[in-house]
Amino acid sequence: MIFRIFLGLIFVLFLPGFSLSALLFPKRDDLESIERTALSFILSLAVTPLLGLILNFTPFGIRLIPVLVILSVFTTSVSLVAWFRRMNLPAEERFRCPFERLKFNLGQNVLDKVLSIILIISIIGSAATLVYVAMKPRIGERFTEFYLLGPNGTSSNYPTDLNMGEDGNMIICIVNHEHKNTTYRLEVNFNGSLVHEERVFLIDNEKWENSFIFQATKKGENQKLEFIIYKDQQIEAYRTLHLWVSVA
Numbered sequence: 126m127i128f129r130i131f132l133g134l135i136f137v138l139f140l141p142g143f144s145l146s147a148l149l150f151p152k153r154d155d156l157e158s159i160e161r162t163a164l165s166f167i168l169s170l171a172v173t174p175l176l177g178l179i180l181n182f183t184p185f186g187i188r189l190i191p192v193l194v195i196l197s198v199f200t201t202s203v204s205l206v207a208w209f210r211r212m213n214l215p216a217e218e219r220f221r222c223p224f225e226r227l228k229f230n231l232g233q234n235v236l237d238k239v240l241s242i243i244l245i246i247s248i249i250g251s252a253a254t255l256v257y258v259a260m261k262p263r264i265g266e267r268f269t270e271f272y273l274l275g276p277n278g279t280s281s282n283y284p285t286d287l288n289m290g291e292d293g294n295m296i297i298c299i300v301n302h303e304h305k306n307t308t309y310r311l312e313v314n315f316n317g318s319l320v321h322e323e324r325v326f327l328i329d330n331e332k333w334e335n336s337f338i339f340q341a342t343k344k345g346e347n348q349k350l351e352f353i354i355y356k357d358q359q360i361e362a363y364r365t366l367h368l369w370v371s372v373a
Contacts, residue, residue: 137173137196138170138173139165139166140169140196140200141168141169141172141173141176141196141199141200141203142165142167142170142171142172143165143168143169144199144200144203144207145165145168145172146164147203147204147211147220148203148206150220151210151211151220152214152218152219152220153217153218153219154218155220173196176192176196176199177192179195180192180195267302267303268303269299269300269302269303269307269309269354269356269363269364270298270299270300270302271299271300271352271354271364271366272298272366273295273296273297273298273368274295274296274298275295275296276294276336278296283368284368284370285368285369285370285371286371286373287370287372288341288372289341289372290340290342291340291341291372292338292340292341293338293339293340293350294336294337294338295336295337296334296335296336296337297311297334297335297336297352298333298334299311299332300330301327301328301329301330301331302329303329303356304329305329306326306327306328306329307326307327308324308357309324309325309326309327309354310322310324310325310354310355311324311325311352311353311354312352312353312354312355313337313339313350313351313353314349314350314351315339315348315349315350315351315370316343316349317349320339321339325354341370341372343372344373345371346371346372347369347370347371348369348370348371348372349368349369349370350367350368351366351367352366352367353365
């Protein structure tokens with residue numbers, strides 16, 4: 126897993142900028158090795174979001190496969206152009222990557238090289254922080270949606286005026302935003318008596334809708350139809366709703 130993350134960071138945060146820097150500065154003496162490395166990170170941080178913005182305005186959207194494809198196409202295309210420019214230069218002037226050039230002479234441009242190293246470390250640290258935040262996003266507010274709809278699926282035409290013996294019909298809705306799988310216990314009381322009870326198991330962001338029918342068996346106004354849900358093993362009511370029903 127760590128190896129995959131490391132390769133992914135190089136692919137996203139280094140290679141696009143490195144290929145672009147090779148295109149812009151094909152000569153061996155254009156940039157020092159440390160400066161070229163720092164520029165590669167900076168250019169990658171500039172190019173990658175722009176490519177993502179382009180994807181956002183296409184039918185593909187910002188998804189894993191389109192991002193991999195567009196980064197691969199960009200890096201390969203720019204690398205080919207950079208190779209063509211490099212081959213048109215004399216052999217002794219061409220940029221190459223000998224590891225010994227990464228070592229710097231303490232007697233020459235020490236301050237510039239130290240600042241370049243600090244810049245590289247800062248960029249890598251910022252990139253690592255960005256990846257950590259992206260992989261472990263802050264969990265938002267935990268809550269459960271609990272609401273009632275009329276028989277036609279809208280927030281109207283609730284069965285609040287019925288005749289004796291008439292059935293009332295509505296829809297009960299529960300949506301889980303608790304960031305975990307949750308079990309709810311639903312109770313429906315009419316005039317203080319339990320008329321319905323069931324358990325509902327929902328995964329995160331899952332929505333549950335169920336038609337509920339009750340019967341008016343007692344005349345009177347302002348009869349309370351109460352809906353209660355309990356979360357997991359809690360004994361206290363988590364959410365409550367009610368309607369006032371008049372029966373003629």
